Amino acid sequence: MNSPLAYGDIKAATERAAGHIRPVTLTLFDPGAIRTAHRDPLDDRDPAPCNVWAAMEFMQHTGSFKARGAQNFIQAHKEAGTLPQTGVTIASGGNAGLACAWAAAQQRVRATVFLPTTAPAVKVDKLRAYGADVELVGDEYAEAAEACAEFARTSGALASHAYDHPLIAAGAGTLMEEIHQQLPQVDTVVVAVGGGGLFTGVATAARHHGVRVVAVEPENCRALNAAIEAGHVVDVPVDSIAADSLGARRTSTMARHAAQQAGVPSFLVPDEEIVKARRALWDHRRLAVEYGAATALAGLTATGGYVPQCEENVVVILCGANTDPTTLTPRPLS
Template sequence: MVTRSDVEAAAKLVAGRVRQTPVLCVDGRDLGVSGELALKLELHQHTGSFKPRGAFNRLLQSPLPAAGVLAASGGNHGLAVAYAARELGVPAEIFVPVTSSPVKVERLAGLDAQVRQVGEHYAEAFAASTRRAEETGALVVHAYDQQEVVAGQGTLARELERQLDRIDTVLVAVGGGGLVGGIASWFDGAVGVVGVEPEGIPTLHAALAAGRPVDVEVGGVATDSLGARRIGDLAFEAATRTGVRSVLVPDEDVVRARRLLWSELRIAAELGGATALAALLTGAYVPRQGERVVVVVCGGNTDPSDLAPHRVR
């Protein structure tokens, strides 16, 4: 279980290591929805996603062995761990599936990490990383189901609470659940939290229906960032304890949300980063009159070349 106290302690520990990312308040009509929206632009965090919050909290709370640190990732978590390891002067070995975005794999190499591509999905990369950790004794930094990692991700919610005078609901994309678990743990039911998932990766949705974390099939456009097969135990506990809701969105609307963020606001989000907005575009989540909704744009590690419209020759 992750508590507000855990998040508060994480915030003190990672202060100066992570950025305070901006909040952009926009008229929802600019994006084809009603009301005023606030966008938490966490894609402007170090390495392009929220993940350094949890990575730094894990590394700073742990003895760092000579073998360094090790992580399995769809890409964003690996980037965060590699960045934190470099900042703290220890080596990093990162396991990613072969389906990871080439943009992310290239950036990993640029952070001096040793990159190993294994399997089609995160679960296969994770299994390989577990075997490797047993061989080397490296510190394992789990992508989403570690106390320190989830508490670190919760610092986003603590920061957000200080940036806005009122928050009614936060919409956040869900993969393995580290971010939604951290946000829910901080707000502890005082603010509505809605987990948004592509229909092809319903980890939280399936778990809530079953009453426990269960494996799901993984597929669709956002698998490189949201492609966990099962929600983390810590996230599931936080979600059920604090009343997190789950909604599903089609892939085509995730793509539409990403393009809207670019065309209307010049925000170059990755597909996982745009998933939360898709809940409003599809009506999967319909705000009440006057409700203050915050959409977390949680990642921007993408190739922006397909965002601009093709020129007619």
């Protein structure tokens, strides 16, 4: 998909999604929870902390933001009369497949989902509970995607995509519309990036509203960061604790274009900081999110991450919670 996403695409997605998705909830972190930039040393006033909200998008249908794009994709094809009897198919690390299966089930359409064999069991089990046909192929998303494309060619199923499709990205952008509607004074939105569907939608809407977007990726899943650095989309190695949701081998051309248009700062965080951020959300807020969601928060808490200015209004998107909650607490000593 080579065409840039437009703000009009997001407005259309917002109309389609009305009544079908859960509006995002914003919750304010404790004052001083996130460090801020230093004031001018000649300014002797007490520094005002930044204001940081969590966008609790993990409370969305299917446990992640992906429900927005899937709903827009299915609804748009329903409107156009292009939903085939053979159903829809998608390759996914888990979350996009769950969203596709959920949206398809609402229209009584068959969904066939291809996942890598490394996909978490919790996501596989939920897919089957939605009635999806599940195919486990290869060790990475890219291998599952190849098998999915072949299935679409031979079966006639409508091929969706986890992130690289304008209807998927536009649906994800409805999240930014809700954030801006609830918090018009927002200055900055921090978003974790995998393939780039959420990032593309959020960045496109944010640019329209004059809001800064900060992109955060694991150090060893840096598809967008590498594309920004190279000036074009490139393949990257995938090796991170957050790879099940952020493990795309390459970002989309739409995402690279959105980053270029908006001058988006890109930050990389190590896995240990992602683990710490996820554990902090559990310890201090009792929020059980997946590593991909914690990556966004790590972009604010890790050394070398984004440092807000005093009084800056920041929203960090917690994008998914399809995770095994038993990994949040230490194992008892034997």
